[in-house]
Amino acid sequence: MSSGHYWSNTMLALTLKNILRRPIRTMITLLALGGAVGFMVCLLAFTQTYQASLKKEFSGMGLHLMLVPLGCPYDSAAQILKGRTLDTSLPESALTAARKDPAVDIAAPVFAAAIPRPTLGRTDLWVGVDESAPKIRAWWKLKAGKFPEKPTDVLLGHEAAETELRAVDDTLYSPETKTSFTVCGILEQSGTSDDSQFFIPLKTAQTMFKQPGRITGIAIRLRDPNLIAPASARLQEIPGAQAVTMTEMIGTFLNLAGAAKALMLGVTFVALGVSGLTVFNTLVANTLERTRELGVLRAIGYSRSALFASVTSEALIISIAGTLLGLLIAYAAGGLIAGLVRPLMPLASPTTLVPITPQAALQSLALTVCVGLIAALLPAFRAATIHPVEALRTK
Amino acid sequence: MKKRSLIPVAVVVITTGILARNWLQKSAAPLKLEYSTKTAFASKGAAMIPWRDPAKDIQKVFPGAPIPDAGNPTVIALSGHRLALIKKLGKLDSNALFVHIIKDKGVALLRRAKGQSGAIEVVVFVSQSKTIAGIAIQRHREPNNIATRLGAPSFVNAFKGLTAESTFPTFPDKSLQAVSDVIRALLVEYDAGSHA
Numbered sequence: 139m140s141s142g143h144y145w146s147n148t149m150l151a152l153t154l155k156n157i158l159r160r161p162i163r164t165m166i167t168l169l170a171l172g173g174a175v176g177f178m179v180c181l182l183a184f185t186q187t188y189q190a191s192l193k194k195e196f197s198g199m200g201l202h203l204m205l206v207p208l209g210c211p212y213d214s215a216a217q218i219l220k221g222r223t224l225d226t227s228l229p230e231s232a233l234t235a236a237r238k239d240p241a242v243d244i245a246a247p248v249f250a251a252a253i254p255r256p257t258l259g260r261t262d263l264w265v266g267v268d269e270s271a272p273k274i275r276a277w278w279k280l281k282a283g284k285f286p287e288k289p290t291d292v293l294l295g296h297e298a299a300e301t302e303l304r305a306v307d308d309t310l311y312s313p314e315t316k317t318s319f320t321v322c323g324i325l326e327q328s329g330t331s332d333d334s335q336f337f338i339p340l341k342t343a344q345t346m347f348k349q350p351g352r353i354t355g356i357a358i359r360l361r362d363p364n365l366i367a368p369a370s371a372r373l374q375e376i377p378g379a380q381a382v383t384m385t386e387m388i389g390t391f392l393n394l395a396g397a398a399k400a401l402m403l404g405v406t407f408v409a410l411g412v413s414g415l416t417v418f419n420t421l422v423a424n425t426l427e428r429t430r431e432l433g434v435l436r437a438i439g440y441s442r443s444a445l446f447a448s449v450t451s452e453a454l455i456i457s458i459a460g461t462l463l464g465l466l467i468a469y470a471a472g473g474l475i476a477g478l479v480r481p482l483m484p485l486a487s488p489t490t491l492v493p494i495t496p497q498a499a500l501q502s503l504a505l506t507v508c509v510g511l512i513a514a515l516l517p518a519f520r521a522a523t524i525h526p527v528e529a530l531r532t533k
Numbered sequence: 534m535k536k537r538s539l540i541p542v543a544v545v546v547i548t549t550g551i552l553a554r555n556w557l558q559k560s561a562a563p564l565k566l567e568y569s570t571k572t573a574f575a576s577k578g579a580a581m582i583p584w585r586d587p588a589k590d591i592q593k594v595f596p597g598a599p600i601p602d603a604g605n606p607t608v609i610a611l612s613g614h615r616l617a618l619i620k621k622l623g624k625l626d627s628n629a630l631f632v633h634i635i636k637d638k639g640v641a642l643l644r645r646a647k648g649q650s651g652a653i654e655v656v657v658f659v660s661q662s663k664t665i666a667g668i669a670i671q672r673h674r675e676p677n678n679i680a681t682r683l684g685a686p687s688f689v690n691a692f693k694g695l696t697a698e699s700t701f702p703t704f705p706d707k708s709l710q711a712v713s714d715v716i717r718a719l720l721v722e723y724d725a726g727s728h729a
Binding site: 158161162164165302303304310311312313316318463466469470 | 648649675677
């Protein structure tokens, strides 16, 4: 073995021995670091998986933009996507105009109306659609029956059918509007708001809610997604309507989530800073306790850089071990942390948030190592500049 | 034990705990899935139904009685009586019967009945002597003519005093008959389950 290898092996052995010399102190340092890293890994992984799932969900919807009444476009589009009603509506002429646009492949109108029944603890969500609805709602799969054809047909979401104990050909009555329907079909569970809605023909819905010729919004799929900018500009010209692209929708949701993420990352960085101070404190204490040992090492010929490296490698080992502990914490407590974070992320489903991703783990490792090395600078400098004679005089 | 051996021991214990938890969750998953999606709740009518206004309903049947926590019913397991109940009722949608205990008075049982125009949610009050003390219809979407009959004293009182062995009244109307069938099923299931 070369003398260089011998020296580096000896230094590594000394470093490990030093870390294990005070197990309780090391354990507390690791727990502080691990807790902060665990939360940070979860937060980074949640953000990454949330962004990916949001993009996937929007692209899977099969629609490129929404035409909604004038007002806050994002609020309108989000309300329609969630199956809620709007105070304003579009004239049906907007649908005709949208369908005439050369870039539009499918324009599917929606008329949404809610009947709140507070005394019964529920709200009936009636949605008027036409024959274009199944084409644009790629997630619709029939569990039984067929799509609405007759004016009195109703297509039920999975949850709505179960709650009302309805099967195909059963009657469904709306006591508030005194309208009777025949269940023509039941949708498979999709995990969307469609599960709890009653879908009826558009004309029936307009008549039922006394708003003939009005629609709540239009979902649009383009022939070519690259045409979105000119198509959006043209559709924006339709009187009373405004176009909202799915990209804008994703951006809005991500901005909302981004603000929450910034706040939580701030808290995490404070925790990581405190953990860095704990590492610093541990290293200072270790260095002070080893003053005589460091003096002996200097006296027998160890260089300043070797002692500097000894302390920094101690910080490096603690940082890596803290990150590994943090990953274990993230894995074990991911569900708990997801529960805290989920309310701050709009449209996040229970399966969306994954507590660990390789990217998040690597980012956390890099950051923790940096924090550890910064914390090691002063103790390492002190160890490197120690004078052997003064050190040996120390009791 | 030397102090230095504490760290590896702690790491091994934590890792083993996490892996064991993960393994147990994975091995239990198929059973949970089977139970929740197929066997137990084949019909949503038998699943747990929210008791929407317990204070109002109790006031009508057991005035002055304490209001139970509507979100925390007691579960009676019917699995031991499954065959006997299927023989008696023709079907048993769930092995679990959710019971709201009303202290010193009896119990309240809830279920959805398949009405003509939608689900009808029924609350059945059973006294400590296991006779029907009263019923309440908490939600329905029936037309006015049926809704009037559902709320009529002649219908509501027709079940008072009946036991699991009684002959239940029959009705020409599909919705009223569905409610009657559900009331009988709840009483028979409760009678069997509370014997255990």
